[in-house]
Amino acid sequence: MKKLFVILALAALGVVLLWVVGKMPEMGDSRTPDKTHVVPRYIEDGVKEAGAENLITDVILNYRGYDTMGEVAVIFSALCAVIALLDREKRGVSRSAVDASQVRSSRIVRVTVRILFPVIFLFAVYLILHGENSAGGGFQGGAVIGASIIVFTLVFTLIESTRDIPLTLRVILESLSVLTFLAVGFIGVFKGVEFLTYILPGLSPGVAGALRSQVFMMSIEIAIGVAVGAIFTSIVFAMIKEENFELEPHIPEP
Amino acid sequence: MNWTLNLVLLTFLVGTAFAMIMLKDLLAAAVVFSAYSLIMAIMWSQLRAPDLALTEAAVGAGVTTVLFVITIFRTVRKENR
Numbered sequence: 167m168k169k170l171f172v173i174l175a176l177a178a179l180g181v182v183l184l185w186v187v188g189k190m191p192e193m194g195d196s197r198t199p200d201k202t203h204v205v206p207r208y209i210e211d212g213v214k215e216a217g218a219e220n221l222i223t224d225v226i227l228n229y230r231g232y233d234t235m236g237e238v239a240v241i242f243s244a245l246c247a248v249i250a251l252l253d254r255e256k257r258g259v260s261r262s263a264v265d266a267s268q269v270r271s272s273r274i275v276r277v278t279v280r281i282l283f284p285v286i287f288l289f290a291v292y293l294i295l296h297g298e299n300s301a302g303g304g305f306q307g308g309a310v311i312g313a314s315i316i317v318f319t320l321v322f323t324l325i326e327s328t329r330d331i332p333l334t335l336r337v338i339l340e341s342l343s344v345l346t347f348l349a350v351g352f353i354g355v356f357k358g359v360e361f362l363t364y365i366l367p368g369l370s371p372g373v374a375g376a377l378r379s380q381v382f383m384m385s386i387e388i389a390i391g392v393a394v395g396a397i398f399t400s401i402v403f404a405m406i407k408e409e410n411f412e413l414e415p416h417i418p419e420p
Numbered sequence: 421m422n423w424t425l426n427l428v429l430l431t432f433l434v435g436t437a438f439a440m441i442m443l444k445d446l447l448a449a450a451v452v453f454s455a456y457s458l459i460m461a462i463m464w465s466q467l468r469a470p471d472l473a474l475t476e477a478a479v480g481a482g483v484t485t486v487l488f489v490i491t492i493f494r495t496v497r498k499e500n501r
Binding site for chain 2: 222293301302303305306309310312313316317320398401402405406
């Protein structure tokens with residue numbers, strides 16, 4: 167009976183979804199979202215108004231700067247939650263759950279990661295620095311940085327090396343994105359324009375690719391990249407720390 | 421456009437989605453989810469959304485899978501029935 171109800175509900179949902187898809191305008195139609203509402207303005211004036219050649223970067227960092235600041239704050243709060251739950255004591259002291267000499271990751275994996283790690287890291291830096299002109303940007307680059315460090319950690323149990331990074335530096339790196347956003351926002355306020363205005367009075371706007379119209383977006387982009395990489399790494403480090411980790415998978419009593 | 425490639429990708433997408441629901445071994449489900457994200461990343465680049473494709477590949481296929489695997493190792497591997 168319950169199963170029948172579930173199937174009926176799913177079928178109804180499927181019918182509704184297909185019906186809506188049938189109502190959508192054809193690709194290239196003049197009623198598609200990219201030709202209505204606010205999008206034509208982004209496409210026509212985005213480069214001039216926002217300053218980056220990649221329109222997606224224009225929208226994310228400039229037109230929708232508040233949203234991005236909120237997202238960055240969300241990622242930061244996720245890290246805060248993980249630390250509050252898992253990593254309350256002795257945050258700076260992190261020892262690997264696994265003795266490095268006991269690691270038995272296969273030689274193929276180790277050699278592959280050793281060769282690929284610098285390439286992945288370089289690609290991440292490229293993504294961050296070229297987010298203005300091509301696909302990519304701070305978040306994507308930061309995620310790739312985080313992923314590369316995490317892979318390196320998982321294969322080589324490099325977590326012991328986090329002891330060498332002072333806790334203060336880690337905290338600064340993790341909170342860099344929110345702080346930079348606020349700093350850039352308030353520079354505008356002190357200059358007499360609205361919060362998060364990148365093009366200040368006195369600077370001529372709208373030369374795509376010119377450094378002066380990009381310098382604020384660039385600094386935010388780099389800050390987001392560094393912070394996202396640091397936050398992802400810190401979350402995984404907090405989860406695999408020794409005092410929170412039982413090597414034997416925990417099996418509850420039946 | 422390249423409809424054969426899209427057809428193959430979408431078939432695999434639906435297949436991995438179903439496998440993810442059906443699998444009782446959570447570790448296997450996490451690996452299948454990684455494959456799902458990889459196909460999704462290719463789909464995004466097919467749909468000319470390279471920024472999304474990069475995010476999907478790095479976050480969906482990379483970091484999320486690692487988080488799932490660590491969580492599974494710290495909790496239980498089999499789904500309760």
